[in-house]
Amino acid sequence: MxxxxxxxxxxxAFYASVECLLRPELKEVPMAVVAGLEENRHGVILAKNEATKKYGVKTAELISQAKRKCPGLQTVLPHxxxxxxxxxxxxxxxxxxxxxxxxxxxxxxxxxxxxxxxxxxxxxxxxxxxxxxxxxxxxxxxxxxxxxxxxxxxxxxxxxxxxxxxxxxxxxxxxxxxxxxxxxxxxxxx
The missing domain is CATH 3.30.70.270 (Reverse transcriptase/Diguanylate cyclase domain)
Structure with missing residues (x-):
């Protein structure tokens, strides 16, 4: 047998990839799909594109920590x-x-x-x-x-x-x- x-x-990078399909300008810049609000200290990274991974940003990381690693990080809310x-x-x-x-x-x-x-x-x-x-x-x-x-x-x-x-x-x-x-x-x- x-x-x-x-x-x-x-x-x-599923969620991030869908967002980049909707907004192609995000594909080449560091971007992440986030949940919660950074100003409330509850915002976390749900997904990130390849450009963001190079900075060591991790899924479930706080947005504030991710932005320290990647100052130009653009964030979008999930759909x-x-x-x-x-x-x-x-x-x-x-x-x-x-x-x-x-x-x-x-x-x-x-x-x-x-x-x-x-x-x-x-x-x-x-x-x-x-x-x-x-x-x-x-x-x-x-x-x-x-x-x-x-x-x-x-x-x-x-x-x-x-x-x-x-x-x-x-x-x-x-x-x-x-x-x-x-x-x-x-x-x-x-």
Missing amino acids: SDRIILHADLN HDLYWEYSRQVKAVYVRFTNQVESFSIDECWMDVTDIPSIQGNEERFADALRDAVRFETGLTISVGVSWNKVFAKLGSDLKKPDATTMITRDNFKGKVWPLPASDLLLVGQ
Whole structure:
């Protein structure tokens, strides 16, 4: 019996990416989607674009701390209704590739593509086609991990971002996974 073929797809900087689609001028400048108000000391970073990540800004960080790291940080309030709509559009793309889709969150899904006859040996090409379809149809990018189980597929999608495919196979998993801290694995924690 051969291994399962599991993909984990993760929308890259999802909330920030949607905001950049709505306001393209934000794409090239440090920006973050925030919750709460900075003046009330309750504002936190929900998502940030690639330009902001370079400054070491973290999700759930206070806006005031983020602005100390990144003085030119532009902030926008969230548009949750739009995020749900884009999530629905992306999941509609996934369902065209396989009917075995399991949502993990608004921006992450697993897909079991084991039973697709043409996929054996073409897993990376399949994942790249999925990434291309999402980008073309929605303007958003995903990172995809491919493995024989959900934990390694999720790890794969986390290892290389944005807009990448990472294969964790029986042949390479020791080299890719063993050097990492255990906390990098799904639900292991510190």
